[in-house]
Amino acid sequence: MEFSLTLVLDIAAVAVMLYCLWSVISQKKNIPGGKIGTKWNILTGLVIFFSLGYLAMPFFSEISPEVLRLIISAVFFFGAVYVLITINLLKSIIKVLVQ
């Protein structure tokens, strides 16, 4: 495997995402029910999806360009969903906290 900046970034991305996966799963026991619980489960699902996607990066060169574009689009889309859920959750928490 050739050493390159891309490889370093890929490895770093996988490491960070695996840490996120560990973090969402280990925090699950501290998460209450209600909206927070529901949204945390969705976020956990998305982190699992991203982790699998990141782990599949070494095999991207063997995937056809059409499928690769679809995967990238899916990652972008679900990434946006992730950010949206996080922002909405933070808004709800901030609203309750300031009361």
Next chain:
Amino acid sequence: MELTTVLKKTVKGIEELKTRKYNLSQALRMVLILIDGKSDVAALKKKAISLAELEDYLKDLVTGGYIQDQNEFTHDAPAPSTVGKTGNESPTTMAKWQIVDMVRDVVGAEFGERATKRFMEIDDTRKALSKALDQCFEYIELTIDSKKAKTVKLKGVDILKKL
């Protein structure tokens, strides 16, 4: 009662909160809920700023054997008493206590205690009660359960409608 006295619930007090066995009035129940074994009377007064009769209620609870001085090692609980059944509270105050009791019933004692403390801090006005109820709804929806939150809201609105 000295301001530095720290009060704690007796076995009878804990039993009353769990079972309502002694049929304590809502006002006294609310005060009993506030007793945490850590706050002194001065701190309780700050928490229950809208409750002018707090000291009387505390004395009633001590007399009834529901609470005791933290420094007392034993307490012989007297027979079930009729303390606290004064019935001279305003309709808004009664509504406040009904809401607190209802919240405890719907979401359990742990959050009920927090809700009680919150309700004790507010004025006895319909507007303040309505606002506190909304806040309660949002907190329960966010951290406990959406259905329970809706139940609290609906029952709370029903109580407020009667005012």
